[in-house]
Amino acid sequence: MKEDVLAVPGEGADLRTCLGWGGAQLRDAGVDDPRREARLLMAHVLRTDLAGLLARERIGDSERIAFLSAVRRRAAREPMAHITGRAGFWSLELETSPATLIPRADSETLIEALLDYRPAREQVGSVLDLGTGTGCLLLAALSEYRGAWGVGVDIAPDAARLAARNARQAGLDGRCVMLAADWASSIRGTFDVVFSNPPYIPRGDLAGLMPDVREYEPARALDGGRDGLDAYRALTEALPLLLAHDGVAIFEIGIGQEHSMPSLARQSGLEIVDIRADLGGIPRAVLMRHRRDA
Incomplete structure (x- = not known):
């Protein structure tokens, strides 16, 4: 229904009326699961959760x-995480902003892969996250490997500051630092784990992204160059000097890029250990280490 059919809730409107209007606006805007998203926006406004809405009538x-303002923003396809300023990742609740990509469940595949590859918590003492964004990968890893310390790097100063705030809010700021730098240009030394979720969308595909992504998330974090592999070329070239002898690098990849990663790894003296699929069955995490000659 449009606003001229379903009237905008006026003063004194109850919660149910407002939710009905909100769901209709989001449905007409093409938002998936509009009723649930309307309820999430209402819960945000009321500073409660979905269960808490059941106890409210007015x-x-x-x-x-x-x-009403929040619904109109979401109907314009502004991401939910920008409206609420928060997003969940792993066991963490993280602050978000337009300075970074919004953490996504698909990226949790990288943490799951690390836990399988290094199940003993004492096996990881240091973690580097290149292109850290909100800090989600680094902070999730530190929450699991409690004896480890880490460094997060992002080229955008606003992103590095956001990641530092998230570290403080998670109680992990004493075990990590966040830097504003171009990939590993300011990093010296080696790490047991190197994460990266670099830009990997081929430039020609950017226009076809969902408006929630294309219009609101930073282009620098999406644009992977002509073939989507520009960042991987730079990162794999730098990895030999960043990885400890028995270290592992875990990178997020886009659709079809699992076919290109083995050759990029070989060119830098690395080898693919494993490629993990996300819950949708799409190859999402590639694990690399120093090549071990037979």
């Missing part, structure tokens, strides 16, 4: 106005 006028 909302105040300031809350109604805030909800």
Whole structure:
């Protein structure tokens, strides 16, 4: 329904009326699961969770106005995480902003791969995250490997500051530092684990991305160059000087890029240990180490 059919909830409107209007607006805007998203926006406005909505019938006028504004932003395809300022990743609740990519469940595949590859927690003492964004990969790894320390690097100063705030909020700031730098240009020394979720969308495919991504997330974190592999070339070339002797690098990859990674690894004296699929069955995490000659 459009606004001229389903009237905008006025002063005194109850929660159910507001949710009905919100769901209709999001449905007409093409948002997936519009009723649930309307409820999530209402929960955000009321500072509760979805279960907490069950105990509410009425909302105040300031809350109604805030909800209408939030729905209109989401109907314009602004990401939910930008409206709420938060996103969940692994066991963490992270602050988000337009300065970084929004953490996604697919990226948790990299943490799962590390836990399988290094199940003994004492096996990881140091972690480097190149292109750290919100800090999600580094902080999730440190939350699991409690004896480890880490470094997160992002070329965008706003992103590095955001990652540092997330580290403080997670109680992990004493075990990591966040730097603003171009990949590993400021890094010396080696690490047991090197993460990266670099830009990997081929430039010609950017226009076809969902508007939530194309119009609101930073292009520098999406644009992987002509073939989507520009960052991987730079990163694999740098890896031999960053990886400890028995270290592992775990990179997120895009659709079809599992076919290109073995040759890039070989050119830098590396080998592929494993390639892990995400929950959708798409190859998502590539694990590399120093090549071991027969």
